[in-house]
Amino acid sequence: MAQRIDQRQQAVVSHRMTFWGSPSGNGAASWEYTGQKWVVKRPDDGNPPFQRTVRCEECGKALSYAVHSVGTTRRRRFRRLLGAYAGLAVLLGSLAGFLTLGDAGTARTVGTVAAFFLGAVLGWVCGLAAAEEKGVTGHFVGWPGPTKHDVTLVEPPPEELPELVCARCGHREEFPQGKHYRKGFVQKHYRAAVSRLENHTCGNP
Ligand SMILES: [Zn+2]
Ligand SMILES: [Zn+2]
Structure with missing residues (x-):
């Protein structure tokens, strides 16, 4: 699910503690992170990104991040979604290719199989990346897979409804x-x- 992007919002910068993932309930591996709070302040739309440095409390490393405006973040997310759809299109195209293969030569079969995997990987990676887009870049933030440091946006608590x-x-x-x-x-x-x-x-x- 796409995350909420605000001009000013709470985030947690985390440092991965273990190198290998430990299996978690849903079949995916999970990594143990320790986190520190960070308030993300974004520039106004149309302005260049803010350069921010956060010092990791765990390993002392200075992490420099570019913080993008709300509008830029939405556009970045949109471009990644386009990448995901392009991957899907290649994937579907290759499936159509399989159906018409018949007794085509080896080269065409290999090409169709390659297109299938390329489309699957492109669609998967861009789709995940679109959902993960936070408008904070640097140190592989927002790309799927375990990274040494990660930035997570914290959802604000819902407003209280009157009794x-x-x-x-x-x-x-x-x-x-x-x-x-x-x-x-x-x-x-x-x-x-x-x-x-x-x-x-x-x-x-
Ligand atoms: Zn660290
Ligand atoms: Zn009454």
Whole structure:
């Protein structure tokens, strides 16, 4: 999922502790990182990126990053998405090529297989990179795979919704709240709770 990009937002700069990934639940390897807080401030749209240096608290290395504006970040993400679609197009083209191979010569078969893998890799890498695009570049930030240092944007906590309590009888309607819920889910249940409150049998009419 694409991340939220704000002009000013919290981030965590992390240093990978172990060289080899340890297997995690979903089959992908996970790496242990230690993190330090970093506030990302972006230039206004149209301005050149800010050059920022963060000193890693773990290894003492000075990490220099370029921080891009919100607009530039969106364009970077868009270009990577285009790369992903180009990879998909090559992949689909090669599949069509397989169907028409017939008893074509070895060269064409090898070319079709190569196009298939090229398309798959390009689509996969660019797709992941588009989702990972943070508008912070340097030290391989935003490219898939384990890197020694990584920058992670921290999602701001969702805004608190006002409680639903009847002013006359104190009747309260509960609704799910918390950042582990999807925003749409919370809003849907909040609207339902509002209408339940409006229609409740008031103990003190
Ligand atoms: Zn470090
Ligand atoms: Zn009431």
